[in-house]
Amino acid sequence: xxxxxxxxxxxxxxxxxxxxxxxxxxxxxxxxxxxxxxxxxxxxxxxxxxxxxxxxxxxxxxxxxxxxxxxxxxxxxxxxxxxxxxxxxxxxxxxxxxxxxxxxxxxxxxxxxxxxxxxxxxxxxxxxxxxxxxxxxxxxxxxxxxxxxxxxxxxxxxxxxxxxxxxxxxxxxxxxxxxxxxxxxxxxxxxxxxxxxxxxxxxxxxxxxxxxxxxxxxxxxxxxxxxxxxxxxxxxxxxxxxxxxxxxxxxxxxxxxxxxxxxxxxxxxxxxxxxxxxxxxxxxxxxxxxxxxxxxxxxxxxxxxxxxxxxxxxxxxxxxxxxxxxxxxxxxxxxxxxxxxxxxxxxxxxxxxxxxxx
Numbered sequence: 365x366x367x368x369x370x371x372x373x374x375x376x377x378x379x380x381x382x383x384x385x386x387x388x389x390x391x392x393x394x395x396x397x398x399x400x401x402x403x404x405x406x407x408x409x410x411x412x413x414x415x416x417x418x419x420x421x422x423x424x425x426x427x428x429x430x431x432x433x434x435x436x437x438x439x440x441x442x443x444x445x446x447x448x449x450x451x452x453x454x455x456x457x458x459x460x461x462x463x464x465x466x467x468x469x470x471x472x473x474x475x476x477x478x479x480x481x482x483x484x485x486x487x488x489x490x491x492x493x494x495x496x497x498x499x500x501x502x503x504x505x506x507x508x509x510x511x512x513x514x515x516x517x518x519x520x521x522x523x524x525x526x527x528x529x530x531x532x533x534x535x536x537x538x539x540x541x542x543x544x545x546x547x548x549x550x551x552x553x554x555x556x557x558x559x560x561x562x563x564x565x566x567x568x569x570x571x572x573x574x575x576x577x578x579x580x581x582x583x584x585x586x587x588x589x590x591x592x593x594x595x596x597x598x599x600x601x602x603x604x605x606x607x608x609x610x611x612x613x614x615x616x617x618x619x620x621x622x623x624x625x626x627x628x629x630x631x632x633x634x635x636x637x638x639x640x641x642x643x644x645x646x647x648x649x650x651x652x653x654x655x656x657x658x659x660x661x662x663x664x665x666x667x668x669x670x671x672x673x674x675x676x677x678x679x680x681x682x683x684x685x686x687x688x689x690x691x692x693x694x695x696x697x698x699x700x701x702x703x704x705x706x707x708x709x710x711x712x713x714x715x716x717x718x719x720x721x722x
Contacts, residue, residue, distance in 0.1 A: 394482035396564040397489060401480060404452030407445065439563040441655070450493050454501065455480060484508055486560045487515045491522065500527040583616050583632055585711045586669070590630075595697045596623030606651050615648050623697050626662040627652050630669065632708075637670040637677045645681050665698070669708055678704050 407428070411421045425442045432440035458479040480489075488508055495501040504527060508518050521527075583602060590597045600618040607613075617630040629648050633641050645666040652664045666681035678701040 390482055392564075393485050394480070396560065397480055397482075397484070397486050399564070400448045400486060401451055401455065403445070404448035404450070405457075407449045408452055411449075437563070439560070447490060447493065451489060454493055455489075481505065481509055483512075485515065488513075488518055491515060491518050495522060497527075503527045503530075582634075582708070582711050586630065586632065586707065587617055589707050590617075590619060590699065593699055593703075595699070596621045597628070598622055600627070606648060608647065608651070613644065613647065621697060624662060624665075625660070627657060627664045628698070629664065629666045631666070633668065633670040635670065637668065637679070641668055641670065642679065642681070645679070649681050667698075667704070669704060671708055671712060 407424070410424060425445045429440055429442045429445055432445075484505070492501050492505055495504060504518060504522060507513065507521070507526075511517075513521070587599060587602065591599060597619045598621070600620050601615075602617055604615040604618045605612055606615060615629050616632050619628045619630070620626070621628055629645070629652065631641070631645055631648070645668050649664045649666045657664055666679075668677070668679045668681070670677045680698070
């Protein structure tokens with residue numbers, strides 16, 4: 365098909381915008397990566413000054429986490445601050461900086477002492493921090509850049525001991541060929557979809573990246589339904605992100621019940637309940653117990669809603685060793701299985717009717 369003059373102009377403009385977006389995404393990501401390295405550097409320097417005081421490092425991170433979270437939002441837990449510190453230690457200062465080695469910029473205040481690479485995301489670097497051998501870490505770093513590996517591709521190669529197999533193999537080509545198969549490539553949009561970037565900019569996660577339209581609609585209906593029950597529910601979050609190492613999970617709905625004095629997590633699954641769903645909810649509950657729940661709160665409750673062929677299964681998940689909540693108490697204030705089943709089936713029916721009439 366012949367390209368018209370207008371179509372050619374459009375394609376050129378499209379290319380300009382795609383390149384500009386790609387550059388912007390990478391710039392935001394690299395700014396974040398450098399900031400985390402600088403934070404790690406400052407923490408290490410301060411800990412070295414206070415090394416003689418017992419527990420100084422722990423107290424420093426705890427205080428920093430509290431103040432940074434207050435002023436800059438999520439992303440500055442004690443665990444993350446430890447990552448920043450390890451980041452600086454694993455990627456120590458260099459005599460010259462990345463991409464700013466041009467003599468014309470020698471005196472620029474942008475000149476950095478690090479050797480970080482803008483092609484990699486913070487998630488790449490977090491994965492690289494797990495590689496203890498310096499030579500292996502450098503190998504994976506360069507391969508990630510040269511092969512344009514996504515974070516999943518990098519994780520797959522590290523877990524398959526790609527570096528160890530390469531250096532121990534006399535015939536390296538088959539190993540390299542195997543590594544190239546089914547490798548996910550990094551795209552510019554991956555940077556802006558990265559939860560760490562959104563967190564760094566203090567922007568809300570785009571739920572459009574996470575769920576289908578029908579699930580979003582049902583989640584919003586369930587949210588309103590629970591608030592209208594009048595049983596002590598207070599809305600906390602929708603699509604609450606939980607990060608377990610380099611994996612990210614999203615709890616559909618989070619409430620706090622001020623009568624029961626506990627968090628209530630709700631996850632919706634369109635389909636049959638699986639053991640993976642139950643294990644995932646257990647992860648959510650335990651994560652909240654460790655990272656969110658206050659000492660005065662009662663044990664976190666998890667509810668899984670699954671639908672398949674007009675059947676709904678509801679599971680209540682309470683930590684096994686908890687003696688703070690008794691069945692007779694939380695059943696009084698939580699919605700019954702029948703209430704949840706009826707509401708979910710009603711909304712599914714309305715959705716299906718609307719789809720048929722549309």
